[in-house]
Amino acid sequence: xxxxxxxxxxxxxxxxxxxxxxxxxxxxxxxxxxxxxxxxxxxxxxxxxxxxxxxxxxxxxxxxxxxxxxxxxxxxxxxxxxxxxxxxxxxxxxxxxxxxxxxxxxxxxxxxxxxxxxxxxxxxxx
Numbered sequence: 001x002x003x004x005x006x007x008x009x010x011x012x013x014x015x016x017x018x019x020x021x022x023x024x025x026x027x028x029x030x031x032x033x034x035x036x037x038x039x040x041x042x043x044x045x046x047x048x049x050x051x052x053x054x055x056x057x058x059x060x061x062x063x064x065x066x067x068x069x070x071x072x073x074x075x076x077x078x079x080x081x082x083x084x085x086x087x088x089x090x091x092x093x094x095x096x097x098x099x100x101x102x103x104x105x106x107x108x109x110x111x112x113x114x115x116x117x118x119x120x121x122x123x124x125x126x
C-alpha cells in the first residue's frame with residue numbers, strides 16, 4: 001500500500017535499484033495518482049521509470065505463484081507487511097525488514113523470527 005512508503009524508504013529502494021542494474025521494484029497499484037507520484041520521484045532520484053512496475057491485485061488462486069517469482073521482498077518500516085509477509089514467506093521469498101517500536105512495525109520481523117530466519121532478513125536501519 002502506497003501510504004506505507006516514506007520518502008527515505010523509497011530513496012533507499014532507489015539506491016538498491018541503482019546498485020542492481022537488472023532489478024525492478026514491483027508494487028501494488030492503488031491509485032494512478034500515487035503511481036505517477038512514485039514514478040516522478042524515481043526519476044528525480046536518477047532511476048529510470050521502467051524499473052518500477054505497478055500491478056493490480058492478483059486473483060487469490062494465482063497469488064502465491066506470482067509472488068514466488070520475486071527474489072526479495074522489501075518491507076516498509078512505518079507499517080510492516082502483515083498478510084503479504086506471510087504470503088511471500090510461504091512462497092519462499094526472503095523479506096528484508098526493519099523492526100520498529102510498536103506491533104504494526106514488528107509483524108514481519110516476528111514472522112521471520114518464527115521461521116528462524118532472523119539472522120538473514122532483519123536489518124537494524126536503512
